[in-house]
Amino acid sequence: MLTRVILIFLLFVLITLAFAQNRETVKGCIAGNVTMQFKPALLAGREVKTYVWNKVRGIFKDPSFAKFEPSVSSQLEIYYNEEHQVQNRLIHYPEEPATLYLTDLRKSDQEQYLLVVSYVDYVGTPPEWIIDLDVQDVCFEKPKDVGKCAVSTCYTGENGVLKTPDDREETVNGLKVINVCEKRTTGTYYCCNSKGNCIVQ
Structure with a gap:
């Protein structure tokens, strides 16, 4: 009986592993x-x-x-x-x-x-x-170095909002590319969708 249970368990594990690989x-x-x-x-x-x-x-x-x-x-x-x-x-x-x-x-x-x-x-x-x-629902792309700038993208879908370090809000309809090239543009950015869900970068 114990041997049968062990065999059934091993078969289940093998099937699970095969499925996970696919x-x-x-x-x-x-x-x-x-x-x-x-x-x-x-x-x-x-x-x-x-x-x-x-x-x-x-x-x-x-x-x-x-x-x-x-x-x-x-x-x-x-x-x-x-x-x-x-x-x-x-x-x-x-x-x-x-x-x-x-x-x-x-x-x-x-x-x-x-x-x-x-x-x-x-x-x-x-x-x-x-x-x-x-x-x-909403996400920031990991920044990439392009020349002397850090380039990222804010994805929000329709009616999103990008909040910049200088407290400005920019409308985002889908996505918006952000170039941070100078000290005055550095700081905290908020990428928010129409539901108010935000991601900070």
């Missing part, structure tokens, strides 16, 4: 861009027929999100555009078949995305990869 979390800023690089373990020497992405759409609804069929077209086919709200925001390059680029991020983009790959003339368990996309 899944990752990607974070992005609202109004910013994100790269979702799916990395399914493909079979060497096998021709891929289709790459199909799924995204939760609610119970009893087809989760199909997008499809890429290399032998048919170089274009990504997108399903249910109105619900997914990715019109002109989803970018796909044929030379990077399993990678999606999503621009102008919205909170509604935050979801679980599943890629399923099928092969030509092959029957078996299709390789999968899951990405949990986390879209932050």
Whole structure:
């Protein structure tokens, strides 16, 4: 009995580890861009027929999100555009078949995305990869040194506010790039969204 319990536990651990290796979390800023690089373990020497992405759409609804069929077209086919709200925001390059680029991020983009790959003339368990996309309501990009300036970006989505060290408030509709190049521009900056949630830098 004890041996059986141990075997069941080990099987559960192995399944969990295998699943964890096929899944990752990607974070992005609202109004910013994100790269979702799916990395399914493909079979060497096998021709891929289709790459199909799924995204939760609610119970009893087809989760199909997008499809890429290399032998048919170089274009990504997108399903249910109105619900997914990715019109002109989803970018796909044929030379990077399993990678999606999503621009102008919205909170509604935050979801679980599943890629399923099928092969030509092959029957078996299709390789999968899951990405949990986390879209932050408001965030500051880590400053980068550009010449003698420190450059950062405040992401707030629509109707945001940037508060500068000299107590000025600037409207942010999506994002605003900040250049700190002189002593008078240094200090504490507040990046705030329309709900009043702020991040300090």
